[in-house]
Amino acid sequence: MPDGTIEPKKGRKFDQVLEGARTVFLSDGFEGASVDDIARAANVSKATLYSYFPDKRFLFMQVAKTECQRQADLAIETIDMDAPIRQVLHDIATEMVDFMTSQFGKQIFRICVGESDRFPELGREFYESGPMLIRGKLIDFFEKGVARGDLKIDDFELAAEQFHELSKADLFPKMVFNIVDDFSRDEKERVVNGAVDMFMARYGA
Amino acid sequence: MPDGTIEPKKGRKFDQVLEGARTVFLSDGFEGASVDDIARAANVSKATLYSYFPDKRFLFMQVAKTECQRQADLAIETIDMDAPIRQVLHDIATEMVDFMTSQFGKQIFRICVGESDRFPELGREFYESGPMLIRGKLIDFFEKGVARGDLKIDDFELAAEQFHELSKADLFPKMVFNIVDDFSRDEKERVVNGAVDMFMARYGA
DNA sequence: CTCAAAATGAACTGGCCAGTTTATAATTGA
DNA sequence: TCAATTATAAACTGGCCAGTTCATTTTGAG
Numbered sequence A, B: 001m002p003d004g005t006i007e008p009k010k011g012r013k014f015d016q017v018l019e020g021a022r023t024v025f026l027s028d029g030f031e032g033a034s035v036d037d038i039a040r041a042a043n044v045s046k047a048t049l050y051s052y053f054p055d056k057r058f059l060f061m062q063v064a065k066t067e068c069q070r071q072a073d074l075a076i077e078t079i080d081m082d083a084p085i086r087q088v089l090h091d092i093a094t095e096m097v098d099f100m101t102s103q104f105g106k107q108i109f110r111i112c113v114g115e116s117d118r119f120p121e122l123g124r125e126f127y128e129s130g131p132m133l134i135r136g137k138l139i140d141f142f143e144k145g146v147a148r149g150d151l152k153i154d155d156f157e158l159a160a161e162q163f164h165e166l167s168k169a170d171l172f173p174k175m176v177f178n179i180v181d182d183f184s185r186d187e188k189e190r191v192v193n194g195a196v197d198m199f200m201a202r203y204g205a
Numbered sequence C: 001c002t003c004a005a006a007a008t009g010a011a012c013t014g015g016c017c018a019g020t021t022t023a024t025a026a027t028t029g030a
Numbered sequence D: 001t002c003a004a005t006t007a008t009a010a011a012c013t014g015g016c017c018a019g020t021t022c023a024t025t026t027t028g029a030g
Helices: A014-028 A035-042 A046-052 A056-075 A087-102 A103-115 A119-131 A131-147 A156-166 A169-175 A184-201 B013-028 B035-041 B046-052 B058-077 B084-102 B103-115 B120-129 B131-147 B156-166 B171-176 B185-203
Strands: none
Touching: A014 A035, A014 A046, A014 A056, A014 A103, A014 B046, A035 A046, A035 B185, A046 A087, A046 B013, A046 B120, A056 A087, A056 A103, A056 A119, A056 B156, A087 A103, A087 A131, A087 A156, A087 A169, A087 B084, A103 A119, A103 A169, A103 B103, A119 A131, A119 B171, A131 A156, A156 A184, A156 B185, A169 A184, A169 B120, A184 B084, A184 B156, A184 B185, B013 B058, B013 B103, B035 B046, B058 B084, B058 B103, B058 B120, B084 B171, B084 B185, B103 B171, B120 B131, B131 B156, B156 B185, B171 B185
């Protein structure tokens, strides 16, 4: 079969391993996940797994990076950046909240935070492919807003971080400390609208 | 010796064990700390340790609770609640930032977050003796501000969470993901002032 | 059909650690 | 001074797990 292979499969079982690892890591955490479990979940022998990935940490990093990329791609371009400013802010905040409260968002955060002492690259990698990327997007948007005369901002970086932080108010601590497992649309809306109101009160022109 | 004992020592080696546990947990995390290490750090035999505490988790919970209490006591009443409103907000935010960026604040957060799946009471206990307590204090203060005509707030709880969140902007992610280890007074001031400005823009009367 | 590369599984190594036990010693208080 | 309580060291149990090895089977390309 020259082309048109039904399954592209880059390195045979590679993706299969990644997928199994994703599942197990996300449900058990880094320390909690055993390599035997991952191999089983991936329908692959342990030896095969180790032929693709040098060790457990590397495997985890790969999973985290892949997932971040997937999420970023999925999130970008869902938003109409030319809508009225409050609308755009609302949509961005909603996107961020939805990600943060997703099973994946929560687990990856938990793992990165919990493990980043014994495993520092992990935190950094995640920060760069997550929060930092978002901040960049926000700053771009703010600059356009200022140019159009909708916004008045001096410290763009701070403004972006503030908006990001505001979008998680209340929800984030409750989630991270396992007080609540997920939130209704209304609960999210309350926080998102609160963030937009506050942001515009401070930076609206 | 009827009284005047040089060392009060409640349950003999009890405090000694707690102190050793504090040290080791704070530097190695929950999973990372071995009970043998703790016993060694406390200058106590493992058997003695287990005669005071039924297991490692319980010991950790005790350490966390004790530390939270200590911090709370230390923080409260450092602030002059009758100063001008911006001043009070500034001082509260500074207090929160200092706590959050302290070695203890950072580690306890890391542990609570990382472990709270396999150990749910932990997250809850911490939330209640930390963030929730702060929120209560903030709401009390806001209510006075509204009564005096300095503030105009509808959703007090949200306002408190927003202020709390704003006070960590930028610093928190950088700290938690191990990008930066600690911050200069200036870096903290930038964020604290940013939080106060934003809060007053939104809720100032 | 053949053969080399890839995959398998199952056993194995070496290491870590929570929690227990035991025989012995120090501390205490009366 | 003499039990009774409390502490100690060290060995031990049982369990978990990362990573390796190897003899065997599967796969797929030519």
